[in-house]
Amino acid sequence: xxxxxxxxxxxVLKTGQSMTLLCAQDMNHEYMYWYRQDPGMGLRLIHYSVGxxxxxxxxxxxxxxxxxxKKQNFLLGLESAAPSQTSVYFCASSYIRGSTDTQYFxxxxxxxxx
Amino acid sequence: xxxxxxxxxxxxxPEGAIVSLNCTYSNSAFQYFMWYRQYSRKGPELLMxxxxxxxxxxxxxxxQVDKSSKYISLFIRDSQPSDSATYLCAMSSPSGGSYIPTxxxxxxxxxxx
Numbered sequence: 293x294x295x296x297x298x299x300x301x302x303x304v305l306k307t308g309q310s311m312t313l314l315c316a317q318d319m320n321h322e323y324m325y326w327y328r329q330d331p332g333m334g335l336r337l338i339h340y341s342v343g344x345x346x347x348x349x350x351x352x353x354x355x356x357x358x359x360x361x362k363k364q365n366f367l368l369g370l371e372s373a374a375p376s377q378t379s380v381y382f383c384a385s386s387y388i389r390g391s392t393d394t395q396y397f398x399x400x401x402x403x404x405x406x
Numbered sequence: 407x408x409x410x411x412x413x414x415x416x417x418x419x420p421e422g423a424i425v426s427l428n429c430t431y432s433n434s435a436f437q438y439f440m441w442y443r444q445y446s447r448k449g450p451e452l453l454m455x456x457x458x459x460x461x462x463x464x465x466x467x468x469x470q471v472d473k474s475s476k477y478i479s480l481f482i483r484d485s486q487p488s489d490s491a492t493y494l495c496a497m498s499s500p501s502g503g504s505y506i507p508t509x510x511x512x513x514x515x516x517x518x519x
Binding site: 350 | 412414440442447448449450451452455494496505506507509510511512
């Protein structure tokens, strides 16, 4: 099992450019999440999905869009990148067991917006 | 005030020391408590998971939850340089049928030989 993978690993954008980050998991997890991690801020939830075709906003959703067309994939889009979106982005997935929400994280994508 | 408070450190200890990492929280609905370890330039990985109050031990690691004080701890015995990482606490409740966790900011631990 590859677990949770993220593409790309690194990216540099100019202000106003757009891009899509891809997250894939092979554990048949229902839940998937996108976080950003900034120094001193910890992990902040951007958007999440409780199943194929459903998405919901997290703590910091502005400037991002997501789609979950297939159960194993969760895409994060930046339509018009801003320097404030410079961050490390982590995708995670988890089971629904009714009593646990243990998350498995990907390796991260380092994004710099100039 | 954030729902979960965690001192960012860094915490520097000599090899072999007992390490205590802590988080406090304000939401009494939290029932599930996790500790994640994150090495530099890597994603977080689950280290310990505890339901409700009490202790849980796994090798050199012990997780404690005191719901009455809204306080959780992670103890590392006989700390090793390989334990140097950032430790994030996380907690969740079954609110609305989901268990979306809330993370602390993480504590940076440095174990020097």
